[in-house]
Amino acid sequence: MLTYDVRIWGIRNRDSKSAPFQLRWRVGDRKHQEPFRTNALADARRSQLMSALREGEQFDTETGLPASELRERNSPTWYDHACAYVLMKWPRAAAKHRAGIAEALTTVTVTLVASEKGMPPKGTLRRALLTWAFQICRAEGVLVARKDAEAVPQAEAAALAWIAKSSLKLADLSHSDRLRAALTALSLKLDGTAAADNTFRRKRTTFNNALRYAVERELLSVNPLSRIDWEPPDTEDEVDFRYVPDPLLAARLIDAVGQQGQRGEHIEAFFGCMYYAAMRPSEVAALSGKACVFSDEADEDAWGELVLFESRPEVGAGWTDDGLPYEQRGLKRRARKATRSVPIPPVLVRMLREHRRKYGTTPDGRLFRAVGGGRVRSTEYTELWQRAREKVLSAEERETPLAEVPYSLRQAGVSLWIKAGVDPVEVARRAGHSVAVLFRFYAKILRGVQHHANELIGRALADQGG
Known part of the structure; x- marks a missing residue:
């Protein structure tokens, strides 16, 4: 007492x-x-x-x-506390968020050790933490760490035993050099290059929240991270538009996907949604027939609308409650039942009509399916994309990041809207971005549009003698 x-x-x-x-x-x-x-x-x-x-x-x-x-x-080790934090967060966290928490805590935990003497290979240690210590499962109706419910492979078990012995005590985190080392690790990729700014912020938030939880548990009197003046190395978040396909190239690549047999024909409209509606792959994977609002089929030049309300991001089966390799959830950073309306041009209306006529929908109403009937996997559509890239691009272009990944179609779609003069607020709404994110990633294009707007205003003033 x-x-x-x-x-x-x-x-x-x-x-x-x-x-x-x-x-x-x-x-x-x-x-x-x-x-x-x-x-x-x-x-x-x-x-x-x-x-x-x-x-x-x-x-x-x-x-x-x-x-x-x-x-x-009485201070527990950082590793013990991190395990407790994951267990506390798991029930209410989305599958993607669970994986993100585990990734951030793995990076920090590998760093916060008293000594590296006898440290296992870092790949083994990271794997042990990520998939055994910081992954939760249900055993006999109770949530426990996977390491406490299943037989851990020998190498991973040895790595967890080492980190349990070598991890710093929570009380030792008051030393600024320890915290700075952890923040530096969070700011880097595994290859030692700088991580994207938003990636660092997300991981730092997880670290900060874990320390706040230590204060809540009365294991720390104050959050030591609050007194550390540390900024990550500058990174370039803007999209490199040299390698974003222009409208002609985007259309050629989508067409080249459709020429790759039956699977290519099925996935062609998938890529069409990513470009013409600037949808995320997880949103396209969940797209249902009832989300498509089209006018009279006789009018081939009529615009349509997609009312998006669901997303199925791909994530490992170990992070979901039902063991599926994807999560069924609402739109990104929106309330569970929120919708987003995206007007779509006639070319995409025709593609989706033809796709539905030819392939129908899955029993749960989705337009796109994997060979076995489930969610279209990223490995499948990426393979088709790479084949299209081989066919369309020159040997010299293939050596560059030009249209390197399917996601470049979404970037190309957003870029097209901005260049066409659509108000940035409307562009952000259609793409499901915040305006702040739009300006951070598409700043170069927006500056170009603003320059053109300035010229128009200047001419108007000159015509009025201003």
């Missing part, structure tokens, strides 16, 4: 050759004592206790220690 009822007495001599000086004090109704070899050591210890008393600390009646010392003595 903690109390302010403390009295510290003077130092007295005792009949002992090894420790002839004794410090005595009382906490509540319990007396405590500590022997020392020299009077100077005893006096230094007395000064520590007096300082804690003057600063208003409570003392523990059982051990006689100030609360801060008791906290440090």
Whole structure:
């Protein structure tokens, strides 16, 4: 029990050759004592206790220690706390968020060790943390770490035993050099190059929240990260538009996908949605027939509309509650039942009509399916994309990042809207971005549009004699 009822007495001599000086004090109704070899050591210890008393600390009646010392003595390791944090967050976190938490904590945990002596290969250690310590499963109706429910392979088990022994105590994280090392690790990719700014911010948030949880559990008195003045290395978040396909190239690539047999024909409209509607792959994977709002089929030049309400991001089966390799959820960064309306041009209307006529929908209403009927996997559509790239691009272009990944179609679609003069707020709404994100990633194009707008305003002023 903690109390302010403390009295510290003077130092007295005792009949002992090894420790002839004794410090005595009382906490509540319990007396405590500590022997020392020299009077100077005893006096230094007395000064520590007096300082804690003057600063208003409570003392523990059982051990006689100030609360801060008791906290440090009982402090769990960072690894133990990280495991507890994952277990606390798991039930209410989305599958993608669970994986993100585990990734950030893995990076930090590998760094926050007392010594690297005997450290297992970092690949093995990361795998052990990511898929065994920081992945949760249900055993006999209770959520537990996977390492506590299943047999861990020998190499990973040895790695977890090492980190359990070598991990720093939470109380040691008050040293700024430890925190700076962790922040540096979060700001880098595995190859040592700088991570994207938004990736660092996401991982830092996880680290900060884990430390806040330590304060909540009264394992730390304050969050030590709040006093660290540290900024990550500058990174370039803007899309490199040298390698974003223009409208002609985008159309040729989509067409080349459709020429790759039956699977290519099925996936062609998938890529059409990514370009003409600037949809995320996870949104296209969840696109249902009832999301398509089209006018009279006889009018081939009529625009249509997609009312998006669902997303199926790809994530490992170990991160979902149902064991599926994807998560069924609402739109990114929106309320669960929120929708987003995206007007689509006639070319995409025709593609989707033809696709639905030819392939119908899945039993749950989706337009696109894998060979086995489930969600279209990224490995499948990426393979088709690479074949299209081989066919359309020159050998020299293939050596560059030009249209390197399917996601470049979404970037190309957003770029087209901006260049066409669509208001940036409307572009952001259609793409499912915030305006701030749009300006950060598409700043170069937006600056070009603003320059053109300035010229128009300048001409108007000149015509009026301004």
